[in-house]
Amino acid sequence: MPVESNTISAEYPYEENGYTLYSCATCPYAQRALRAFTMAGVPFRLVEIDLTNKPSWYHIVNPLQQVPTLRTPSGDILTESLIIAEYVADQFPAANLLPTSALARAKLRLFLQLFSTHIISAYYRVIRATADSMLAEKEKLLEGVRVINGALEKHWGEGDNEGPFWMGSRFAFAEVATASFVHLFRVVDYYCDGGFEVPDTKEYAAFRRWAGAIEADPAFTNVKPDDMKLIASYKRFRPE
Ligand SMILES: N[C@@H](CCC(=O)N[C@@H](CS)C(=O)NCC(=O)O)C(=O)O
Numbered sequence: 001m002p003v004e005s006n007t008i009s010a011e012y013p014y015e016e017n018g019y020t021l022y023s024c025a026t027c028p029y030a031q032r033a034l035r036a037f038t039m040a041g042v043p044f045r046l047v048e049i050d051l052t053n054k055p056s057w058y059h060i061v062n063p064l065q066q067v068p069t070l071r072t073p074s075g076d077i078l079t080e081s082l083i084i085a086e087y088v089a090d091q092f093p094a095a096n097l098l099p100t101s102a103l104a105r106a107k108l109r110l111f112l113q114l115f116s117t118h119i120i121s122a123y124y125r126v127i128r129a130t131a132d133s134m135l136a137e138k139e140k141l142l143e144g145v146r147v148i149n150g151a152l153e154k155h156w157g158e159g160d161n162e163g164p165f166w167m168g169s170r171f172a173f174a175e176v177a178t179a180s181f182v183h184l185f186r187v188v189d190y191y192c193d194g195g196f197e198v199p200d201t202k203e204y205a206a207f208r209r210w211a212g213a214i215e216a217d218p219a220f221t222n223v224k225p226d227d228m229k230l231i232a233s234y235k236r237f238r239p240e
Pocket of ligand 1 (some may be wrong): 079080
């Protein structure tokens with residue numbers, strides 16, 4: 001829940017004695033931080049950064065000029081979406097975003113690493129694909145979906161976790177980190193020749209169940225950007 005404030009320092013705008021999140025609504029990385037704050041119920045000031053016309057002061061906040069960036073009440077600056085989301089989860093443990101055991105945390109990090117390697121990289125390759133490379137890139141993305149499907153099946157098969165989320169019945173850190181990328185399937189579907197759909201077959205069933213639960217959850221719908229705005233923001237990645 002963003003708080004209203006007019007605090008603008010001599011150099012850049014921030015919330016005195018509070019959190020300031022520099023974000024961009026259509027950035028899937030920034031949504032990780034936004035979702036973590038929203039789910040933790042922590043007040044923060046949201047400063048929207050127009051990535052196509054960045055404010056002159058933004059390099060002072062983040063020399064790489066990327067979003068998300070977090071300014072803490074102590075004036076510390078944190079960057080990198082997963083680090084910011086994990087900081088929020090650790091700082092506000094009542095939100096129960098992360099598992100408590102070291103092993104469960106390690107397995108979660110492995111899952112997120114797998115998701116990044118097999119899904120996030122594949123998306124950007126499909127979105128940038130030319131007519132010649134499109135089919136092969138779409139197949140690689142589907143291969144990635146099968147990897148994640150297998151990881152979900154294995155995870156749910158262990159212990160008494162029946163899903164549909166990584167931690168069971170609750171949208172938590174795994175989904176905070178991945179929901180905005182699940183939403184990117186809409187972008188892939190829109191831009192790619194012949195569209196893109198995860199087939200409704202047994203080998204994708206766990207993934208479809210997980211993605212469906214994510215897209216129906218208020219933690220997703222309360223933060224998600226409008227589909228058409230999201231699609232428009234990816235136009236710059238398409239080959240001419
Ligand atoms: N590894 C970074 C990646 C963040 C990132 O790539 N953000 C993009 C927007 S989605 C950005 O700020 N790009 C700078 C630009 O477009 O100039 C993170 O996880 O926070």
